[in-house]
Amino acid sequence: MRLPPPESDWLLCLIVEFYRERMKWNSDSRFASYQRAWSKLDSKFMRLAAAAYLHISYDLPRVLADQQPSIAPWINLSRAQAFYLFFKLDPIFPTVFSRIAKDRKIVGYVAYFVRPISSRLLRSVSHWVPLLRRAAWTHGQELAARSDRRFVETKMLEAVTLALEDTSNLPWSAGLLTPPDGAFAPALGMPVISMSDIDRFWIGVASLATILTIVGSGATRFAKKGYETGRFIDELGRRTFDYVSAAVTDPEGFDNYRQRQLSGNTAAERGRA
Numbered sequence: 130m131r132l133p134p135p136e137s138d139w140l141l142c143l144i145v146e147f148y149r150e151r152m153k154w155n156s157d158s159r160f161a162s163y164q165r166a167w168s169k170l171d172s173k174f175m176r177l178a179a180a181a182y183l184h185i186s187y188d189l190p191r192v193l194a195d196q197q198p199s200i201a202p203w204i205n206l207s208r209a210q211a212f213y214l215f216f217k218l219d220p221i222f223p224t225v226f227s228r229i230a231k232d233r234k235i236v237g238y239v240a241y242f243v244r245p246i247s248s249r250l251l252r253s254v255s256h257w258v259p260l261l262r263r264a265a266w267t268h269g270q271e272l273a274a275r276s277d278r279r280f281v282e283t284k285m286l287e288a289v290t291l292a293l294e295d296t297s298n299l300p301w302s303a304g305l306l307t308p309p310d311g312a313f314a315p316a317l318g319m320p321v322i323s324m325s326d327i328d329r330f331w332i333g334v335a336s337l338a339t340i341l342t343i344v345g346s347g348a349t350r351f352a353k354k355g356y357e358t359g360r361f362i363d364e365l366g367r368r369t370f371d372y373v374s375a376a377v378t379d380p381e382g383f384d385n386y387r388q389r390q391l392s393g394n395t396a397a398e399r400g401r402a
Contacts, residue, residue, distance in 0.1 A: 132214070135206045140214055142196055150188035163290045166297055169306045172354075178254055178362050179293055182369045185261045187289050190377075191282060193269025215266060223255045250359050257366030264370060268377045277380070284380040288372035291387060296365045302357060 132140065154160050163183060170176045196203065198211035268285070272278050297306060375386045 135203060136210060136214055139196065139198070139203055139206050139211060143192055143215075146192045146195065147184075147188060150192060151184055159286060163286070163293060166290065166293045169297060171305050172358060174250060175305070175358060175361060179365060181254075181258065182261060182292075182365060183289050185258065185265055186369050186373045187282075187286050189262070189265040190268035190272055190285070193266060194272035194278070197270075197273050212266070216263075219259050219262065222258055223251075250355065250362060253359050253362040253366065257363070257370070260370055261366070264374060268373065271377055281377060281380045284376040284383050285373055288376035288383060288387075289369055292368035292372045293365060295387075295391065296361065296368050299364065301361065302354075305354075305357060305361060 131137075154164075167176060167179050170179060193215075198206040198208045203211075272281060275281050371390070372383075372387065376383045379386070
């Protein structure tokens with residue numbers, strides 16, 4: 130995608146700042162709670178999806194808030210232009226997800242054996258990533274206008290963390306969760322991202338949510354775990370979307386909102402029982 134300035138400069142700035150935020154995860158104590166919950170996830174696919182949801186729902190809105198169009202230094206870039214550029218990337222993701230899931234250099238030899246299961250999981254991620262990006266755009270606009278922005282950002286990170294914790298606390302099989310191993314996202318062997326190559330960067334971001342490694346003792350167990358992993362990814366996407374939206378819209382009322390959601394889920398589970 131060849132763009133003239135200021136469009137190309139703005140998009141490259143987003144990429145650079147987005148990546149910088151990503152590199153803070155291991156050194157910033159604010160991510161400790163998320164790291165603990167994340168490290169209990171069993172499969173690499175689940176970990177990468179959870180890392181992608183964090184990156185898109187927390188890092189991206191803050192970068193967008195800092196790089197608002199029509200405001201210095203982007204006074205010559207209209208909001209309509211920025212909106213178009215940002216969402217022009219949406220169609221890239223399904224193709225990228227499919228390509229990476231079949232890439233033995235990224236997934237390993239398992240790529241040859243899990244395509245039927247991985248297709249379902251890719252559909253889950255392909256559904257939620259664009260929705261979370263759209264929410265990130267809206268939340269970025271709202272953050273830029275808030276006088277209590279730092280407080281809202283704190284609630285956003287709390288919301289992403291609680292979405293992961295609450296999803297993990299649902300009655301999944303023991304195979305989906307493991308004891309913490311202390312390794313956060315950088316240990317997963319992500320490809321190096323070129324700061325000057327927009328397409329490769331977005332492939333790198335997408336790969337956070339597209340690597341599948343499910344180890345099963347037999348075909349039935351393997352398929353069941355794949356199905357349950359897909360449900361986990363769907364539920365985590367839904368909770369991340371809902372929780373962060375609530376935290377941005379009403380940060381003071383977020384805790385009450387979450388409690389109502391948990392109470393409703395408990396009642397639904399009792400009804401099914």
